[in-house]
Structures are given as C-alpha cells and as structure tokens.
Amino acid sequence: MVTALGWLLLLAAGLLSLPLAAALLDDPATEDWVLPVQLAAMAVLGGLVGTLVPGFVGGTTWRRLAVGAAYGLVAAVAGLLVFFLLLSGFDGA
Numbered sequence: 001m002v003t004a005l006g007w008l009l010l011l012a013a014g015l016l017s018l019p020l021a022a023a024l025l026d027d028p029a030t031e032d033w034v035l036p037v038q039l040a041a042m043a044v045l046g047g048l049v050g051t052l053v054p055g056f057v058g059g060t061t062w063r064r065l066a067v068g069a070a071y072g073l074v075a076a077v078a079g080l081l082v083f084f085l086l087l088s089g090f091d092g093a
C-alpha cells in the first residue's frame with residue numbers, strides 16, 4: 001500500500017513537473033533549462049519520498065535516497081512520455 005502511494009505521488013508529480021517547469025522558465029534566455037530543471041526537481045522529490053515515506057524503499061538512508069531519486073527520474077520520464085503523447089498524438093508529430 002505504501003509503495004503504491006509513493007508511486008502515485010511520484011507519477012502525479014512527474015506529470016505536473018514538466019508544465020510547471022516550462023511555465024516558470026518561459027523566457028527565451030531560459031528555455032534550454034526546462035528539462036534539466038524538471039529532472040533535477042524530480043530527482044530531489046524522489047529522494048525525499050524515498051527517505052521520508054517509511055516502507056517505500058528499504059535499506060540505509062543513503063540507499064533510500066539514491067533509489068528514491070532514481071524512481072523520481074523514472075516518474076519524470078513517464079510524465080515526459082505522457083506529455084509528448086498528449087501533444088503529438090499516436091500518429092506522430
């Protein structure tokens with residue numbers, strides 16, 4: 001149950017993180033920073049979820065932090081794929 005709740009939180013954040021990062025960095029000088037900022041924010045959020053949610057990831061604190069950050073990056077890529085499919089559709093761009 002805790003694992004599903006953690007994944008649900010990370011996937012929801014992964015879906016919202018790209019449009020939020022794009023809205024905050026909506027300037028010609030900072031448009032190249034949208035994806036790195038989104039990935040960094042999701043890695044931080046995944047690390048927080050991994051360390052603060054008991055039972056989401058087992059092991060030492062450093063292992064929970066690293067695995068949580070990796071899960072955050074997986075959720076960010078999943079959100080990026082869903083966002084791409086919503087923009088371009090299944091027929092392609």
